[in-house]
Amino acid sequence: MKVIECKDLTKAYIGKNALNQLSFSIEENKITGLVGRNGAGKTTLLKIIGGFLKETSGTIQVFSERPFNSLNVSAHSIFVDDKMSFPPALQLYELLEAAGSFYPNWDMDLAERLFDYFSFDRKAYHQRLSKGKTSTFNMIVGLAARCPLTIFDEPTTGMDAVVRKDFYRALLKDYLAFPRTIILSSHHLDEIEDLLEDILLINDGKKHLHMPMEELKEWAIGIKGATATVLEWSDKKELIYKNQIGADTLYAVVKNDFDEPSLMKASLAGLKITSVSASDLCVYLTSESKGGIDNVFSDR
Amino acid sequence: MQIAEWIETEIMKGHFESDQKVYSQYQLAEMYTINPATAAKGLNLLADEGILFKKRGLGMFVSVNAKEMIINKRKNQTLKRLVQEVVLEAARLQMSEDELIEMIKAVQNEEGEQ
Numbered sequence: 001m002k003v004i005e006c007k008d009l010t011k012a013y014i015g016k017n018a019l020n021q022l023s024f025s026i027e028e029n030k031i032t033g034l035v036g037r038n039g040a041g042k043t044t045l046l047k048i049i050g051g052f053l054k055e056t057s058g059t060i061q062v063f064s065e066r067p068f069n070s071l072n073v074s075a076h077s078i079f080v081d082d083k084m085s086f087p088p089a090l091q092l093y094e095l096l097e098a099a100g101s102f103y104p105n106w107d108m109d110l111a112e113r114l115f116d117y118f119s120f121d122r123k124a125y126h127q128r129l130s131k132g133k134t135s136t137f138n139m140i141v142g143l144a145a146r147c148p149l150t151i152f153d154e155p156t157t158g159m160d161a162v163v164r165k166d167f168y169r170a171l172l173k174d175y176l177a178f179p180r181t182i183i184l185s186s187h188h189l190d191e192i193e194d195l196l197e198d199i200l201l202i203n204d205g206k207k208h209l210h211m212p213m214e215e216l217k218e219w220a221i222g223i224k225g226a227t228a229t230v231l232e233w234s235d236k237k238e239l240i241y242k243n244q245i246g247a248d249t250l251y252a253v254v255k256n257d258f259d260e261p262s263l264m265k266a267s268l269a270g271l272k273i274t275s276v277s278a279s280d281l282c283v284y285l286t287s288e289s290k291g292g293i294d295n296v297f298s299d300r
Numbered sequence: 301m302q303i304a305e306w307i308e309t310e311i312m313k314g315h316f317e318s319d320q321k322v323y324s325q326y327q328l329a330e331m332y333t334i335n336p337a338t339a340a341k342g343l344n345l346l347a348d349e350g351i352l353f354k355k356r357g358l359g360m361f362v363s364v365n366a367k368e369m370i371i372n373k374r375k376n377q378t379l380k381r382l383v384q385e386v387v388l389e390a391a392r393l394q395m396s397e398d399e400l401i402e403m404i405k406a407v408q409n410e411e412g413e414q
Contacts, residue, residue, distance in 0.1 A: 030337075168333060172330070176336065194332070213335070
């Protein structure tokens with residue numbers, strides 16, 4: 001079953017399309033990673049899915065309904081980011097109790113255990129929490145709500161490395177026990193890639209790719225060696241990235257449509273064949289062709 | 301596939317015997333903090349190679365010849381590739397065949413003493 005389906009989804013802000021004819025669908029009970037550069041349209045997309053923003057054109061269906069102004073979508077989804085607003089008059093523990101009355105699947109026991117594990121003070125106020133603590137509290141609400149559609153937009157902002165690791169594990173354990181559709185946006189693909197079943201990469205408001213994580217890991221390969229040899233081997237292949245190192249060494253990333261024997265031949269020709277991490281690949285796929293940061297500093 | 305390799309190693313060590321049930325995709329997901337779909341892919345890879353077999357509704361089990369299959373696979377693929385790299389590097393360093401074989405023997409002796 002498809003939980004989210006959108007077709008030609010476009011969101012126009014003044015002078016710019018944040019989303020540009022985006023079409024994709026997300027199956028029930030999968031964890032999907034949403035990645036893209038700053039300003040690619042990730043948050044806009046997630047907010048439209050959650051019903052917080054209205055699309056400009058195209059169609060979007062969440063649980064077979066248009067999410068904007070839909071009670072059904074609000075009741076079955078939660079949108080977690082570092083700007084979630086809570087009533088300022090309530091203390092943290094009261095916020096958990098209030099959340100419990102909102103969300104039908106709320107697990108108060110899980111909420112309390114996480115609350116104590118991360119040493120929150122029941123009487124503290126949300127507004128006074130540090131950045132990392134705010135994200136941690138919001139994540140607890142997001143997990144304990146157990147919504148059939150759970151959206152985490154950059155959930156780890158400000159969290160230290162230990163808390164991030166705990167969060168990833170908590171998310172996975174609760175997902176295993178209570179499978180649900182989860183979308184996770186992050187700039188740290190290397191940290192979340194193991195959790196993901198699918199990945200959706202967007203660039204300039206458009207879909208760049210949407211595929212199982214396992215496929216992405218084998219989608220491209222790196223070839224390194226003498227410049228002429230690398231060029232010969234990467235000829236007629238889809239070039240994704242190349243980097244000249246020193247005088248006569250070239251590193252090229254190309255789409256992996258080599259078969260096993262030709263890879264063997266390549267390494268016999270003195271080339272070093274490496275796998276390309278999903279995180280590096282996404283960077284290469286979405287970097288603008290301005291020659292990289294070095295160009296800013298050259299010719300001054 | 302790291303999961304597949306890990307299960308192979310467990311079988312080699314004798315932690316799983318023939319006809320014994322291996323971990324489910326959900327157990328593996330929990331153990332390694334990975335998506336269960338990824339764990340399932342690792343299991344299916346081994347099933348495709350005949351190292352594991354499926355019993356419908358019961359899970360994955362270790363095949364009778366699993367150990368030999370793993371040994372053969374590692375010899376013909378992993379070890380062969382490693383040797384290829386060694387031979388190539390030796391050629392780049394202009395080492396003679398005898399020199400290379402001497403070196404391998406020396407390492408073997410060191411390992412033997414440990």
